[in-house]
Amino acid sequence: MSTIDDYVGCVVDLVALGGVSATGKVELRQSLAAPGGAGEICTGIQMLVQRFVIELLTEQGSMPYAPLRGTRLMSLINQGTVRTQLDAIQAMQGALIDLQQNLWSEESDLDPDDERYDSATLIAASLTNNGIQYTLSVASRAGTSRKVILPLAVTVGKVVSLP
Amino acid sequence: MAVTIKDLSQLNIADVQANQQRLNEQLQEFDPTVQTKRGPLGDYLGYYGAVIETGTQVNIDMLQRSWSLQQVVADPSLADDDTVDGILSNFLLTRNPGTAANGQVTIVVSQLAVVTIANGAQFTINGQTFVTLSSFTARTSSSNVLSATDRLMTQLTDGNYAFVIDVTAQSVGTAGNVSKDTLVTPVAEPSNFVKAYTTNDFTGGTSAQTNAQLVSLLEEGLAAKALSGRTNMNAALRDQAEFSGVLATSIIGAGDEEMIRDAHTIFPLSFGGKIDWYIRAQELPQNVGLTKTATLVQVLDDATGIWQFNLSRDEVPGFYDVPRIILPGSTAAGSYPITSDVRSNDMTGASINNVLPDIETVTEGAYTRYQAAVIQFHDTDTSCVGKTVNVSTQDYAVTVRAMPLLADMQAYASDRHVRNAAGDVLVKAPVPCFLQLSFSIFVHAGDAEIDTGAIATALAATINNYGFSGQLPAGLLQSVVQGFLTSGQFCGAIDMFGKLRRPDGHVQFLRSFDRLVIPHLPSIMTTSRTAVFFLDPADVAIAVETIALPTV
Numbered sequence: 240m241s242t243i244d245d246y247v248g249c250v251v252d253l254v255a256l257g258g259v260s261a262t263g264k265v266e267l268r269q270s271l272a273a274p275g276g277a278g279e280i281c282t283g284i285q286m287l288v289q290r291f292v293i294e295l296l297t298e299q300g301s302m303p304y305a306p307l308r309g310t311r312l313m314s315l316i317n318q319g320t321v322r323t324q325l326d327a328i329q330a331m332q333g334a335l336i337d338l339q340q341n342l343w344s345e346e347s348d349l350d351p352d353d354e355r356y357d358s359a360t361l362i363a364a365s366l367t368n369n370g371i372q373y374t375l376s377v378a379s380r381a382g383t384s385r386k387v388i389l390p391l392a393v394t395v396g397k398v399v400s401l402p
Numbered sequence: 403m404a405v406t407i408k409d410l411s412q413l414n415i416a417d418v419q420a421n422q423q424r425l426n427e428q429l430q431e432f433d434p435t436v437q438t439k440r441g442p443l444g445d446y447l448g449y450y451g452a453v454i455e456t457g458t459q460v461n462i463d464m465l466q467r468s469w470s471l472q473q474v475v476a477d478p479s480l481a482d483d484d485t486v487d488g489i490l491s492n493f494l495l496t497r498n499p500g501t502a503a504n505g506q507v508t509i510v511v512s513q514l515a516v517v518t519i520a521n522g523a524q525f526t527i528n529g530q531t532f533v534t535l536s537s538f539t540a541r542t543s544s545s546n547v548l549s550a551t552d553r554l555m556t557q558l559t560d561g562n563y564a565f566v567i568d569v570t571a572q573s574v575g576t577a578g579n580v581s582k583d584t585l586v587t588p589v590a591e592p593s594n595f596v597k598a599y600t601t602n603d604f605t606g607g608t609s610a611q612t613n614a615q616l617v618s619l620l621e622e623g624l625a626a627k628a629l630s631g632r633t634n635m636n637a638a639l640r641d642q643a644e645f646s647g648v649l650a651t652s653i654i655g656a657g658d659e660e661m662i663r664d665a666h667t668i669f670p671l672s673f674g675g676k677i678d679w680y681i682r683a684q685e686l687p688q689n690v691g692l693t694k695t696a697t698l699v700q701v702l703d704d705a706t707g708i709w710q711f712n713l714s715r716d717e718v719p720g721f722y723d724v725p726r727i728i729l730p731g732s733t734a735a736g737s738y739p740i741t742s743d744v745r746s747n748d749m750t751g752a753s754i755n756n757v758l759p760d761i762e763t764v765t766e767g768a769y770t771r772y773q774a775a776v777i778q779f780h781d782t783d784t785s786c787v788g789k790t791v792n793v794s795t796q797d798y799a800v801t802v803r804a805m806p807l808l809a810d811m812q813a814y815a816s817d818r819h820v821r822n823a824a825g826d827v828l829v830k831a832p833v834p835c836f837l838q839l840s841f842s843i844f845v846h847a848g849d850a851e852i853d854t855g856a857i858a859t860a861l862a863a864t865i866n867n868y869g870f871s872g873q874l875p876a877g878l879l880q881s882v883v884q885g886f887l888t889s890g891q892f893c894g895a896i897d898m899f900g901k902l903r904r905p906d907g908h909v910q911f912l913r914s915f916d917r918l919v920i921p922h923l924p925s926i927m928t929t930s931r932t933a934v935f936f937l938d939p940a941d942v943a944i945a946v947e948t949i950a951l952p953t954v
Contacts, residue, residue, distance in 0.1 A: 252437035252444070271442060282437075290440045303411065304418035304453060308440070345439045 249351055252286050254279040255293065264388070283353045284383045291356065291377050292387060294338050308341055310334035316371065316393050327364040327371050335359055352381035362386070408460045410453055417459070422452035475620070478613035486613050495623035497616050498646055502571040503578030503607025507532075507586050510564045511594040514542050514555060519567050524589040527580045527600065532569040540565035559731035562596050571607055576863070578607035581940070582689040582801060603689040605806050608647040629815065629822045635679070638820070645811060649685065650869040652832070652931045654678040659924035660932055663828070666762055676760065677827045679815065680932050683807040685866035687834065687936065690718050690802045693730060698786060698794040699778060707786040708741055709796065710778045715748040719771035719812075720831045721804035722903060727779050730799045738798075742778035745907060755818050759828035765926055768905035769831040771809040805831035833933035835902040835912065835920065837865065839879070840943040842894040847948050849891065857886050858942035865937040872930020874898060874918040900935065904928045 257268040257279060272278035281289060297309030298317075312334035321327050342356040356379065363374040370393040378384040426438035426448045438444045467473040468485035478486070487497050507525060511517055517540040525532045540555050541547050547554050553565040571578030586598035622637035629635050632653045639645050654660045656674035664676040696709035713721065726737040747767035752758045761767040784796065808831055814820060815827040839861060843852055864882050865874065876896045883893040900912035906926045912918050920933040 250435050250437040253442040255442045286437060286441065293445075294440050302449065304413065304415050304422075305449060306415070342440070 249282045249354065250286075251280040251282045252289065254281045254285075254289070256289055259285055283351070284379050284381075284385055287354050287356060287379050288377050288385045288387060290342060291338070291359065292389070294341055295334060295389075299337065310337040310341075313391075316391060321371065324364055324366060327366065327373070328361065331361050331364060331373060331375075335361070353379045353383055355380040408457055408464070410457045413453065413456045413460065418452050418456045421456050421459075422448050425451050425455065474613065475617055478617045481613050483613065486616065490616055490620065490623065493620060493623035495616060495619055498608065498611045500574030500610035501606055501608045501647065502574050503576075503580070503604040504568065504570040505580070505604030506566045506601035507569050507598055508564050508566050508601045509540070509586075509588075509592060509598045510558065510562050510596040511540075511555075511592065512562055512596050513594040514557070514563050515594060516540060516542060517555075517565070517592050517594070519592060524572075525569055525598070526587045526589065527584055528577075530578050530580065531572040532578070532586075533572055534567060535570055536568075538565075538567040559729070560733075566601055571604075574607070575609045576607050576685055577859075578604060579684070579686065580604045581938070582691055602691050603686075605684065605688050608684075629677075629820060629825060629827060635677075639681070639811070639814070642814060645683070645807065645814070648681055648683055649867060650682040650832075650934065652680040652870040654680070654927075654931060658931070660927045660929055662925070662927060663760055663762070663766055663826070666760060675824060675826060677825060678927070678932075679811075679827055679829045680832045680870070681805075681808075681811055681829060682832050682869075682934055683805050683811070685862070685936075686938060687722055687803045687831075688806045689725070690721075690804060692717065692800045692802060694798050694800045695795050696779075696781075696798050698789050698791055698796075701786045701789070701791060702780070705785050705787050706780065706782055707784065707789065707791075708778055709781050709798070710742075710776060711798070711800070713775045713777060713802065715772055715774045716809070718802040718804045719809035720769045720773055721775075721802045722769065722831065722834050723803050724777055724800060725803055726799075726801035727777075728799050729781075729783065730797055732799070738779045738781050738783075740777060740779045742776070743907065744776045746774050746776075747772045748774045756816060757818075757821075757826075759816070759826050761828065764907075765905045766828075768907075768927075769805075769808075769833070770828055771812045830932075832870070833902070833905060833920075833928050835900045835918075835933055835935050836941075837874075837918075837935050837937040838899045838901075838941045838943070839896055839937065840899075840945075841883075841896040842945045842947050843883070843887065843891065844894065844947050844949050845891045846951065849888070852891075852944075852946050853886065854942075854944040854946065855939070857883055857944060858939040860886070861942055862937045862939045865935050868935060870931055870934055872920045872933070874900075874935055876914070876916055902928070902933065 253271055255269065255271060257270060257273065258265055259267065294308070295310055296313055298313045299309040299311050300306050302308050312330055315321055315330045321330050339356065346355050358378050360376045361373065362376055365372050369390070371391045373389040373391070375387045375389070376384050377387055429436050429438055429447060436443055438448050464482055467477070468481040471489055474481045474486055474489065519534055519538040521534055521537040523534045536551050538551050538553055540553050542555055544554050546552065553567060555563040555565045557563055580600055582600055582603045584600045586600060588595065588598060619640070621633050622640060625633045625637040627634065627638040627641045629638060635653060636651050639651070640648055655677050656664060656672065661672060661676060661678065663678065664672045664674050667673065694711040696711040698707045699710045700708040702708065724740060727740070728734060728737060745764045745768060747761050747764060749758050749761065749772055761770070761772060767773050808829060812829040815829050821827055845852060860882050861879055864878065868874070876898065879896050880893055887893065895915045898914050898918045900918050902910040902912055902920070904910060904923070904926055905928065910921065920928070920930050922929050
C-alpha cells in the first residue's frame with residue numbers, strides 16, 4: 240500500500256476518467272465529479288494513462304491553437320475507413336506515433352519517471368457489432384504499466400449478404 | 403466610444419502558444435503540484451486560459467493604440483475607428499463618412515409614349531446599384547413638362563426616343579463614380595425599353611475616410627481656417643462641406659519657381675502677393691456631355707468640312723480637353739479629330755465683391771475657371787455640298803473632360819470675406835498626366851483565375867490618391883499587383899505611358915518601365931508641385947500568361 244511519502248515531488252491532475260481500480264476489469268466513469276461528490280485527483284501511472292487516453296482520443300486539428308495535438312485515430316474511424324481488423328491495427332499504430340511525439344514533447348527530465356510516457360503496446364484489436372475494441376498496455380519510464388481497454392462505439396463497415 | 407472585441411477564433415496561434423507556455427510556468431511556480439501537461443487541468447487552465455488571455459491582450463493592445471494619439475499617428479490602421487473619431491473630435495476634426503455618387507441616366511425607348519419611372523427604381527451600373535430618389539415621367543411634348551421631375555422625350559437619329567433621369571448610388575464610395583456612356587441595366591425594364599446609358603460621368607462618390615487619412619488632417623484641424631498659410635488654406639477649404647472631399651492640393655506662392663503671376667511688372671522681379679492653388683477635387687476628371695452647335699469654317703477637297711464651336715468659361719470651367727466629338731445619336735466608336743484648340747481667358751464680371759485674379763497669358767489661365775476655348779474639328783462624315791462657310795451650322799455631341807468644383811472653389815477663394823485682403827488667389831485644376839498601364843502576370847497552369855478588374859481598380863485607387871508626387875515608381879505599382887497574386891505567380895515589367903497636357907497647350911508623352919517623372923518646367927508652371935497622375939481603370943491592360951515549367 241502506498242504512503243504519502245510516495246507522492247512527494249509528484250504533481251496531480253483532476254480525474255476525468257473515474258472509477259479506476261489497480262486490478263480487475265472496471266468500466267470507467269467520464270466526469271470530473273460524480274453526483275454528490277467533490278471530484279478526485281490522480282497522480283503517477285494513473286495520471287499518465289489518463290494523459291494517454293485523452294491524447295489518443297483527441298482528433299488532431301480539433302484544438303485551433305494546438306493543431307498538432309491529438310491523433311488521427313478518431314478521424315479515421317469516423318470517416319469510415321476502418322473496415323477490417325487490419326485497418327484498425329494500422330489506424331492505432333499510426334496514432335501511437337503521433338501520440339508518442341506529443342507526450343514526449345511536453346515532458347522533461349525533471350518529471351518523475353512514473354509520470355513519463357515510455358511506450359504503448361497494442362495487445363488486441365477487434366471489430367464488434369457496436370464498433371471497435373482496442374486493448375493496449377501503457378508503460379511508464381519507471382517500468383510500471385497499465386492495461387487500457389477502449390471499446391469505441393462507432394459505425395464500421397459490415398458484411399452484408401447479397402441475394 | 404466602442405471598441406470592437408476581437409473574436410477568440412481569430413487570434414494569432416503563436417501568441418496563444420506562447421501565452422500557454424507562460425501560464426503553465428506560472429502555474430507551476432504558484433503550485434508545483436499542479437499538472438500542466440495534457441489532462442483536465444492542463445487543458446482548462448493552460449489551453450483555454452491562454453486563449454482567453456490572448457484575446458484580452460489583443461483588445462487591450464487595440465484600446466491602448468486607439469487612446470494614444472502618438473500610437474494612432476504611428477499606425478492609424480491598427481486603431482479602432484470610433485475611438486479615433488473621439489480623439490480627433492478634440493481637434494475639431496470629423497470623419498467624412500463617405501458620400502454616394504449621383505448622375506444622370508439616358509433611357510432610350512422605341513415609342514413616343516409617356517413613361518413613368520417609379521421612385522426607388524433600381525438600376526445596375528458596373529455591378530453597383532443605383533436608385534431614383536423621386537419618380538420621373540417622360541413627356542412626349544414640352545408643353546406637358548410642368549415640374550422638375552417631368553422629362554422631355556427627344557427623338558434620336560435612329561428613330562428611337564430618349565429621356566434623362568437622375569439616379570443616386572445605393573452605397574457610398576468612389577466605385578459609384580462611373581464613366582459617361584457606361585451601359586445601365588434596369589432591374590425592372592420600363593415599357594418600350596431599348597437601352598440605357600450614363601449621360602455624364604457620375605460624381606460625388608467618396609469613400610469613408612480611413613484613420614490614416616483622418617490623422618493626416620490633424621494639423622488642419624488645429625489650424626485657423628483662413629486663406630493664410632498653406633495649412634490654414636487647406637483647412638479652410640476642407641471646412642466647407644462641398645469641398646470636404648478634396649483629395650490633394652498644392653499651393654504655389656512667393657518664392658516658388660512656378661509662380662509667374664507675381665512678376666507682372668517691367669522689372670524682372672517677383673513681388674509676391676499672388677497664389678496659384680492647384681486642387682484635385684476627386685480621383686478622376688469628370689467627362690461632361692454637351693450638345694454644341696458648330697459652324698462650318700472650311701470646306702476641304704473631299705467635300706467634308708472643318709467645323710468650329712466655342713466653349714465659354716462657364717460651360718465646363720477649367721476643362722482639360724475634348725476627348726470626343728460625334729454626331730448626336732451616333733453609336734460609332736472614336737471621335738472626329740480636333741484640328742485646333744485655341745484657349746483664351748474670359749476676365750469679364752469683375753466687381754468689388756468679385757476681384758478677378760491677375761492673369762496675363764493663356765498659359766497662366768489654363769485649367770482655371772476663366773479659361774475659354776475655340777475648338778475646330780474635322781467632321782469626316784458630313785458632306786458639305788450645298789453648305790455655306792461661316793453660315794451653315796450643325797449639332798454635335800461633345801464630351802469635355804474637367805476637374806469638377808473648380809468654379810465653386812474659385813468663387814469661395816475670391817469671396818471678399820474669405821480671401822486675404824492683400825491676396826490674389828487663382829484656383830487651378832492640376833496639370834494632368836493621363837496614364838495608361840500595360841503589363842503581364844505570369845501564372846502556373848491550374849492556378850485560380852486572376853481578377854484583372856480588381857487589380858486595375860486597385861492600381862487606379864493607388865495612383866489617383868498619390869497626391870502631388872511628381873513621380874510614379876513602378877515598384878509602388880508592383881507591390882499593389884503582388885497583393886493579388888499567390889506564391890509562384892509574379893508580375894512582369896510595368897509599361898507606364900503618360901500623356902502630359904501642359905498649360906501651354908502642348909502634349910508631352912512620358913514613358914518608363916522604372917519611374918515616370920514629371921518634367922521640371924517651372925516657366926510653364928509644370929513641375930512635380932503642379933502636376934498629378936490620372937489613371938482610369940479602363941486604361942489598364944493586363945495579359946495573364948501561363949508559365950510552362952520544365953520536367954526535372
